[in-house]
Amino acid sequence: MNFEFSEDEVRFRESVREFCRRYIEPRWVEIDEKGRIPVDLIKKMGEQGLFTIPISEEYGGMGGTITMTAIAAEEIAYHDPSVATAVYTLLNNGWPLLVERYGKEDVKKEILPKVSAGEAFYGIASTESHGGSDVAGIKTTAVKKNDVWILNGEKTYISGIREIQELPEGGGYFLVAKTGKPEYGHRNITAFNLIVKWNGKIRQGWKPTIFEEIGRRGISTGAFILENFEIEDKYRIGEENKGFYYLMEGFNVARILVAAATIGSGRWALDQAIEWVKTRRLFEGRPLASFQGVSFKLSELYGELEAAKLLTYRAAWLADKIYIEKNPKWKEKDLNIPAALCKMKAPEATTKIYEELMKWYGAYAYTKDCNAFRGWLGTFSYTIGAEGAQNIMRIIIARDLIGREYVKG
Amino acid sequence: MRILTLVKLTVDISQLKYESSGDPLMDIVPRKMGDSDKCAVEEAVRLKEKYNAHTVVVTIGSTLDHERIIRDAYAMGIDEGYIVEVDGYENLQAITVGEIVKSIVEMTGPYDLIILGAGSLDTHSYTLGPIIASKIGIPVIAGVDSLNYIDGCFEARCVMEDGTYIYRSKPPLIVTVTTEVNEPRIPTLKTILKSKKMEIKRLKIENLKVKLEKINILDIKRYVIQRKNIIWDASEDLEKAIDNLFKLLVSGV
Numbered sequence: 001m002n003f004e005f006s007e008d009e010v011r012f013r014e015s016v017r018e019f020c021r022r023y024i025e026p027r028w029v030e031i032d033e034k035g036r037i038p039v040d041l042i043k044k045m046g047e048q049g050l051f052t053i054p055i056s057e058e059y060g061g062m063g064g065t066i067t068m069t070a071i072a073a074e075e076i077a078y079h080d081p082s083v084a085t086a087v088y089t090l091l092n093n094g095w096p097l098l099v100e101r102y103g104k105e106d107v108k109k110e111i112l113p114k115v116s117a118g119e120a121f122y123g124i125a126s127t128e129s130h131g132g133s134d135v136a137g138i139k140t141t142a143v144k145k146n147d148v149w150i151l152n153g154e155k156t157y158i159s160g161i162r163e164i165q166e167l168p169e170g171g172g173y174f175l176v177a178k179t180g181k182p183e184y185g186h187r188n189i190t191a192f193n194l195i196v197k198w199n200g201k202i203r204q205g206w207k208p209t210i211f212e213e214i215g216r217r218g219i220s221t222g223a224f225i226l227e228n229f230e231i232e233d234k235y236r237i238g239e240e241n242k243g244f245y246y247l248m249e250g251f252n253v254a255r256i257l258v259a260a261a262t263i264g265s266g267r268w269a270l271d272q273a274i275e276w277v278k279t280r281r282l283f284e285g286r287p288l289a290s291f292q293g294v295s296f297k298l299s300e301l302y303g304e305l306e307a308a309k310l311l312t313y314r315a316a317w318l319a320d321k322i323y324i325e326k327n328p329k330w331k332e333k334d335l336n337i338p339a340a341l342c343k344m345k346a347p348e349a350t351t352k353i354y355e356e357l358m359k360w361y362g363a364y365a366y367t368k369d370c371n372a373f374r375g376w377l378g379t380f381s382y383t384i385g386a387e388g389a390q391n392i393m394r395i396i397i398a399r400d401l402i403g404r405e406y407v408k409g
Numbered sequence: 410m411r412i413l414t415l416v417k418l419t420v421d422i423s424q425l426k427y428e429s430s431g432d433p434l435m436d437i438v439p440r441k442m443g444d445s446d447k448c449a450v451e452e453a454v455r456l457k458e459k460y461n462a463h464t465v466v467v468t469i470g471s472t473l474d475h476e477r478i479i480r481d482a483y484a485m486g487i488d489e490g491y492i493v494e495v496d497g498y499e500n501l502q503a504i505t506v507g508e509i510v511k512s513i514v515e516m517t518g519p520y521d522l523i524i525l526g527a528g529s530l531d532t533h534s535y536t537l538g539p540i541i542a543s544k545i546g547i548p549v550i551a552g553v554d555s556l557n558y559i560d561g562c563f564e565a566r567c568v569m570e571d572g573t574y575i576y577r578s579k580p581p582l583i584v585t586v587t588t589e590v591n592e593p594r595i596p597t598l599k600t601i602l603k604s605k606k607m608e609i610k611r612l613k614i615e616n617l618k619v620k621l622e623k624i625n626i627l628d629i630k631r632y633v634i635q636r637k638n639i640i641w642d643a644s645e646d647l648e649k650a651i652d653n654l655f656k657l658l659v660s661g662v
Contacts, residue, residue: 011477011484011601018595049597062598 020079028080031218046118051092060113066319070260077264081375084218090257102238121171136186142177161222170197191243193235205229215377252339259346266350308346344393347382410462415525442478445526451593454486470498483604484596502622507540512617521580538585554589
């Protein structure tokens, strides 16, 4: 058993940290306040190789690992605790992995280098208005005519809507749609590369809208309608009617990366808390830290965050065995529980830190002069949903513990 | 063009922590390539990219951190690296380092340019460039914040208190740079992974025939600020209170 990061991982973390100190930390409040990550910063992140980290070099990727991607997400979130730039990063790392794994050769070479360079966005579009957790119940349809799929439907709470429109090349999504008879449930879903803007032009049949969010405001969230949107068959991902399974693989990796991002933000909050309780004095000059009600709580919060961190990097390690090393000892489904565990623990550990930090700050925390609320709202987003609601994580774990017949969801 | 870059392993002051007594926790502080040395590496790599130069980096020490800073230089674009293995590298005299560099130049040179940081984060002596120059017998321009290569000559700018100086010199030349000279590139994951595979050459200090001169550092103390807790009641005589405060400030508090 080895709990050390490799030398490559340590050096990569240092390089990401240096990048963040120079280019993200000075702008994170502005990013959250204005509600956008500047295109020049996205481009710079692309030049630094922060997108497509686990993708092979032949497709423009960095030839790294999922653990390294988690490290990047964690460090970026430490320097932008609202987690917006970390989420932008993890989306453009996690979902392209499925394109590389299941996409067609010419499509991989078309899409991945542009995502890698920060010229195009690539995210996930699965949630629909009836509820994101019920993937099998999606209503968007794809009907094949000759060599073209015609898509109709709508997707909502989708990240990157504005970024796709603003980036020079555009981008798109890993999208799932029904392709057969409804009674087949999740065995009736096919995955597509939905490229909605390409070579700078928005394609016909895509009608987007952007929501006003309360937190993690730097990355846009919105919805879109697909009206007779045409996709050539070569943009289909993997086999027909196997999209649900690919999506679950994607969610597993995304859950690890989301957990890593919330841990980064949690580390920042914890550092703020430690600094504050050591320097804030009251009741005849006693530092806050000298009260056991504070120091004991701080120890508990640190313990929760460390536990979440261990779960997250253990899951990332396993993901590397499966997806990077392709070690036959492990199968894709082996990642279900570790990924669900870290996604269940990390956002909750972090939001608890923010809640205590803000209470220790007192009334100051309830003003916009104090930036803690940005991290609180940003990470709280992942206790609500995204990459699976928290209770979906509990269902996944309980199914394994108790048995599928007892846990119907 | 051949360029030799010298890098020193120094403490990362931004991560230095202290005991409550004020003593710095030197054993646990991370080490890194010195800031101005990193700028020297960047400058060497820029010259390489512009003039197809061959770049060499050298550090002195024998820890894993020394290997790491050579790999960091590789990840920035340096072609070839040497570690001069010495125990107790922290206490080496600048004059000894000058002797070591002279030996290395004799073994691996000649070089058109030797470039290094103007001062290290820990000792701040700013003497190494001139010492190397005197040992090798070539000119030195110290404290450079802009460096160009024009018509076969290096042109260097130094901003001093009394004005800006522009120097021009033919190679070979030693240049020490400040952190204003450039913004060093940050290695990418690709270059980090590539640097792992590059060979690091090792030289034993015994083979360089250099007499080791060391200074022992006995103690390092943090500046401690102590409050005087002197309070004047200004409610009755404000001017007197200000006068007292002024006298105290003038006395050197």
